[in-house]
Amino acid sequence: MALALLLAAAPAHAQTQAPPPAASAPDFARLEAAQSAANDKPGPRTVPGRRIPVPGTVSPELQAAIAAPYRSPAWNADPAGPAEWKALVGRLAAQTAASLPALRERLGVVATPEVIGGVRAWIIAPREVPERNRNRLLVHIHGGGYVYNPGExxxxxxxxxxxxxxxxxxxxxxxxxxxxxxPAAMDDAMAVWKAALTLQRPENMAVFGTSTGGGMTLALMLRARQEGVSLPAAIAPGTPWSDLTETGDSYKANEWLDNVLVSYDGYLNRAAALYAAGRDLKDPQLSPIYGDLRGLPPTILTTGTRDLFLSNTVRTHRKLRQAGVEASLQVFEGMSHAQYLFDPDAPETREVFGEIAAFLDKHLGTERAPQ
Incomplete structure (x- = not known):
């Protein structure tokens, strides 16, 4: 997810689109006949051209996000080579980082730079941590399609x-x-996780992240289990990129409807190729949906009805359930990919994080780590 540009380009307000006029009875009769003829044999579904209104069932803040146009070059970036990739990524990251001090101040959050496990990191905390959470620690893995959102x-x-x-x-x-x-990203994730285990009990910890961060959260669990390293008490992969191949119904059903990722044939296929560097995209460390998910921690997953990764999320949920893992799935009306990150004032954003926080509170311990 090209979150840097998405946040930088997101308008504070956007007009919602009016719904299309209702089809007359003769128009519908012609459409019905044409669609019946186009779908009279088993095979792929043929659908007519559609104009889908902004749902009136969500908050005005989310309606504005849903109504926003595609954000180019976020979804269709195609830099000519490494130098152009790095220039684009650096420009977008600078825009996002510039907005964060004011956001932290407004939300009462403090960020402290650190080096953890040899990896540059930040400790992000509310100014006042509730007593119940003082012995709890979360590890966050950021999204960005393996190419976006470096640094702060x-x-x-x-x-x-x-x-x-x-x-x-x-x-x-x-x-x-x-x-x-x-494997550089996963090596860094593993180094941070091992270092975090020296700071707090694993039963008091969780790992979370959205999009690429969600996929890496799942891959980290598989790697830690394989290496005999303790797992956290719970995980929260949001709309995870759990399959780097273009597999899943929503890759086509929500193509051009999701106004964030839009199409796998935008930048996603190029980012996957850059990250994999010739490895099989079905390697479970790249696409954890193909791994053995037995024994993973209780999991809460989040997606939306317009999300290009809706199928990634529901397939992961089903595979976790089939593996005997406690798994909760929350699907939000009208949301495209990761739109719960776009507006901190949207009721849906607060609801998403409230649901995740309640799930983590249910599973994380509170006892002090041994000295």
Missing amino acids: AGTLEAVLMAAFGKFTVISFDYRMPPDAPY
Whole structure:
């Protein structure tokens, strides 16, 4: 998810589109006949051209996000080479990072730079941590399609979690392509997780992240389990990029409807190729949906009805359930990919983080780590 540009370009207000006029009876009769003829044999579904209104069932803030146009070049970026990639990524990251001090101030959150496990990181925390959360610690893995949101720009979701969930969060700056393809990002995630285990009990900790961060959260669980490293008490992968191949119904059903990712044939396929660097995209460390999910921690997943990754999320939920893992799925009306990160004042944003915080509170312990 090209969150840096999405946030920088998102308008404060946007007019919602009026619904199309209702079809007359003769028009519908002609459409019905044409569609029946087009779908009279088994096979792919043919649908007519559609104009889909902004739903009136969501808040005005979310309606504005839904009504916004595609954000180019976020969804269709195609830099010619490494230098152009780095220039684009750097420009967008600077825009996002510039907005964060004011957001932290408004939400009562403090960010402290650190180095954790040899990786640059930030400790993000509310000014007042509730007693119940003082012995709890979350690790955040940022999104951005494995190419976007380096540095402080990647801490936005951690700021929202600290503000609305009242947890202390580690957010870290993992290495990314084009300079550092797989396994650099996962090596950094593992180093941070091992270091975090020296700071707090695993039963008092959770790992979370959105999009790429959600996929990496799942991959980190598989790697930690394989290496015999303790797992956290719970995880929260938001709309996870759990399958780097274009597999899943919503890749086509929500194509051109999701106004964030829009189409897998935009930048996503190029970002996947950059990250994988020739490896099989179905390797479970790249696409954890293909891994053995038995024994993973209780999981809460979040998506929206217009999300291009809706299928990634529901397929992950079903596979977790089939593996005997406690898994909760929340699907929000009208949301495109990760739109719960766009407006901290939207009721849906607060609801998403409230649901995640309640799930984590149910599963995380509170006892002090041994000295």
